[in-house]
Amino acid sequence: MPPSIHRRQFLAATASASVLLGAAPRRPPGPGQPIVIASANGLRCVEEAMRQLQNGADPLDAAIAGVAIVEADPSDHTVGLGGIPNEDGVVELDAAVMHGPTHSGGAVAALRNILHPAAVARLVMQRTDHCLLVGDGAYRFAKMHGFPDTNLLTDEARQIWLYWKETQSRNDDRIPPPPDQLPPFIKAFFGPNYIREHGTIHCSALDSHGDLGCTTTTSGLFFKIPGRVGDSPILGAGLWLDNQLGSAGSTGRGEANLLNLSSHTIIEALRQGKHPQDATLEACRRIVATNHLKRLQDPKGRPNFDVRFYCLTKDGRFAGSSLWAGAKMAVHDGHSARLVDCAPLFDEPPPPDA
Ligand code: GLY
Numbered sequence: 001m002p003p004s005i006h007r008r009q010f011l012a013a014t015a016s017a018s019v020l021l022g023a024a025p026r027r028p029p030g031p032g033q034p035i036v037i038a039s040a041n042g043l044r045c046v047e048e049a050m051r052q053l054q055n056g057a058d059p060l061d062a063a064i065a066g067v068a069i070v071e072a073d074p075s076d077h078t079v080g081l082g083g084i085p086n087e088d089g090v091v092e093l094d095a096a097v098m099h100g101p102t103h104s105g106g107a108v109a110a111l112r113n114i115l116h117p118a119a120v121a122r123l124v125m126q127r128t129d130h131c132l133l134v135g136d137g138a139y140r141f142a143k144m145h146g147f148p149d150t151n152l153l154t155d156e157a158r159q160i161w162l163y164w165k166e167t168q169s170r171n172d173d174r175i176p177p178p179p180d181q182l183p184p185f186i187k188a189f190f191g192p193n194y195i196r197e198h199g200t201i202h203c204s205a206l207d208s209h210g211d212l213g214c215t216t217t218t219s220g221l222f223f224k225i226p227g228r229v230g231d232s233p234i235l236g237a238g239l240w241l242d243n244q245l246g247s248a249g250s251t252g253r254g255e256a257n258l259l260n261l262s263s264h265t266i267i268e269a270l271r272q273g274k275h276p277q278d279a280t281l282e283a284c285r286r287i288v289a290t291n292h293l294k295r296l297q298d299p300k301g302r303p304n305f306d307v308r309f310y311c312l313t314k315d316g317r318f319a320g321s322s323l324w325a326g327a328k329m330a331v332h333d334g335h336s337a338r339l340v341d342c343a344p345l346f347d348e349p350p351p352p353d354a
Contacts, residue, residue: 004295004310005339007210011097012222014068016068016072018115018116018119018145018146018147018148019064019065019116019119020119021119021125021145021146021147022119022120022121022122022126022152023048023058023059023061023064024057024060024061025242025354026055026057026058026211027056027058028056028128029054029056029183029208030208030209030210031208031212032049032206032207032208032209032210032316033143033208033316033333033334034050034053034054034158034205034206034334035057035205035206035312035329035331035332035333035334036049036050036053036063036066036203036204036205036206036312036316036319036331036332036333037203037204037310037311037312037320037329037332038066038067038201038202038203038204038310038329038330038331039118039200039201039202039203039249039251039308039310039329039330040327040328040329040339041070041071041076041078041079041118041199041201041330041332042066042067042201042202042252042329042330043330043338043339044066044069044073044337045066045067045070045201045203045317045330046066046102046203046332046337047066047068047207047332048062048065048066048068049062049063049066049332049338050062050334050337052065052066053205053207053208054244057207057235058099058211058213059099059100059205059206059207059211059212059213060097060098060100060122060205060213060214060215061115061122061213062180062204062205062207062213063097063118063204063205063213063214063215064097064116064118064122064215066205067079067118067144067201067217068118068205069296070201070217070346071115071116071117071118071217072115072116072155072353074157076199076201077156077157077160077189077199077207078151078198078200078201078218078219079199079200079201079217079218080093080115080116080117080201080217080219081115081150081152081154081204081218082154082156082157083152083157083218083219083220083288084157084159084160084161084219084223085157085158085219085223086138086220086223086224086225086226086256087161087165087223087224087226088147088226088230089158089161089165089192089285090112090226091112091151091152091157091268092110092111092112092219092220092224092226092227092228092240093108093110093111093112093114093117093152093217093218093219093220093231094106094107094108094109094110094111094116094117094213094218094219094220094229094230094232094233095111095118095120095121095215095216095217095218095219095233096118096121096132096216096232096233096234096235096238096239097107097121097122097125097213097214097215097239097315098213098214098215098235098239098240098241099125099212099213100211100212100213100242100243100247100248101243101302102243103242104125104126105131105183105235106121106122106123106124106125106126106128106130106131106132106142107121107124107132107233107234107235108120108121108124108132108133108134108135108138108142108233109132109133109134109135109138109140109229109233110134110135110151110226110227110228110229111134111135111138111139112139112165113139113149113150113151113152114142114147114149114150115141115147115148115150115152115256116136116147117217118215118217120138120141120145120147120161121146121215121217121233123141123142123145124138124141127145128141130232131189131235132200132233133262133263134229135227137139137271142276145266148176150324151260152219154277154289154339158183159186159188160185160186160340161223162187163176163177163182163186164222168177169239175240182187192352193297193351194261194352196221196222196223197221197222197252197253197254197305197306198222199218199219199251200216200217200220200230200232200238200250200251200252201217201218201251201265202214202215202216202238202239202248202249202250202251202310203215203216203249204239204241204247204248204310204311204312205247205312206244206247206271206312206314206316207290209244210314212243212246212247212312213241213247214239214241214243214247214249215239215249216231216232216233216239216249216250216251217232218230218238218251218253219230219334221254223236229256230254230255230257230258231250231254231255231257231262233255236261236263236264237250237254237258237262237263238250238254238256238257238262239263239267240261240263240264240267241267242267242270242271243314244314245267245270245271245313245314246266246267246270246276246311246312246313246314246338247267247309247311248263248266248279248280248309248310248312249263249309249310250262250263250283250287250307250308250309250310251307251308251310252305252306252307252308252322252323253303253306253307255307256287256291256303256305256307257287257307259290260286260287260290262283262286262287262307263283263309265279265282265283265286265309266270266280266282266309267279267282269282269283269305270300270311270313274314275317275320276311276313276317276318277303277319277343278321278323279311279319280310280311280319280321280342280343281321281345282309282310283309283321284307284309284313284321284345285345286322287303287323288302288303288323288345289309291303298351302323305323305350306322306323306324306327306350307322307323307349308320308321308322308323308327308329308342309321309322309342310329310342316337318331319343320340320341320342320343321342321343321344322342322343322344322345323344323345323346323350324348324349324350324351325344325346325347325348325350326342326344326348326349327342327344328341328342329342
């Protein structure tokens with residue numbers, strides 16, 4: 001076998017070993033039914049997380065193992081490897097985790113060259129007295145704990161970024177390829193369903209003991225300003241849980257969730273006795289109510305962007321909501337993984353380039 005294959009296998013093994021760093025010991029099953037939910041790009045995530053729960057994994061460890069599959073999937077351009085880079089062509093990842101039984105959390109932001117940011121976030125939670133490490137500090141922390149370097153910019157993501165750069169202005173010297181020479185994946189990427197804030201993965205897991213864990217991990221807004229951090233690594237915005245009530249997370253326009261601490265809002269709505277469906281719709285309504293800037297409104301004054309929320313309660317109920325129609329979420333109830341509809345606040349598809 002050529003040495004390059006050995007090297008690739010070695011790197012893959014090291015990367016997957018790094019997902020396990022900090023995982024808790026397994027415990028015998030409890031009396032309850034485990035449930036896992038995730039955003040719509042998380043069908044394989046919920047399958048893996050459920051497999052982990054059924055083997056006695058801690059709910060946070062199960063969620064991290066689930067999203068690790070998507071972090072390592074080069075075809076998902078919104079998370080980890082293959083994520084769309086910032087405007088300089090560099091992939092910067094954000095992720096956070098929360099652990100129900102200890103009510104603790106950790107996060108990393110603007111992390112470069114590390115494949116599994118959610119697993120690094122778990123170590124921030126466990127091996128520091130902090131909740132958030134960013135940029136070079138987060139990278140050096142990950143290296144210190146044995147995470148290998150990974151080039152996160154795939155050739156496909158690089159070509160998408162280059163085309164974006166070449167089409168930004170008529171007043172510069174870059175010339176995009178003629179339309180008939182564009183690779184199909186670039187046409188597909190910038191097609192009619194193109195949404196800049198699309199993607200990110202959130203996963204919440206409930207184990208058979210009634211304990212919760214969750215994570216949100218992303219490469220963030222496509223072509224973002226270098227250093228831009230969204231909601232995903234911010235506890236209360238991109239995810240939140242209370243082990244007595246439930247777990248919630250979001251995908252979509254991070255700035256809207258940062259300005260409303262939407263995931264925290266959802267759990268507080270559960271505390272008031274709301275059903276998870278009403279709790280997630282409440283977070284959508286808050287965004288509409290606080291979205292005062294004209295540049296972020298459609299002609300009817302509604303948000304010209306989308307956000308999506310996911311919620312799993314301690315007693316195993318779950319629901320998702322979105323501002324606009326068409327969103328789905330992934331669910332595994334112990335029998336099968338499937339996609340279910342999120343309830344929209346507005347019964348129309350998202351505005352173009354939302
Ligand atoms: N919700 C992901 C982001 O805005 O980065």
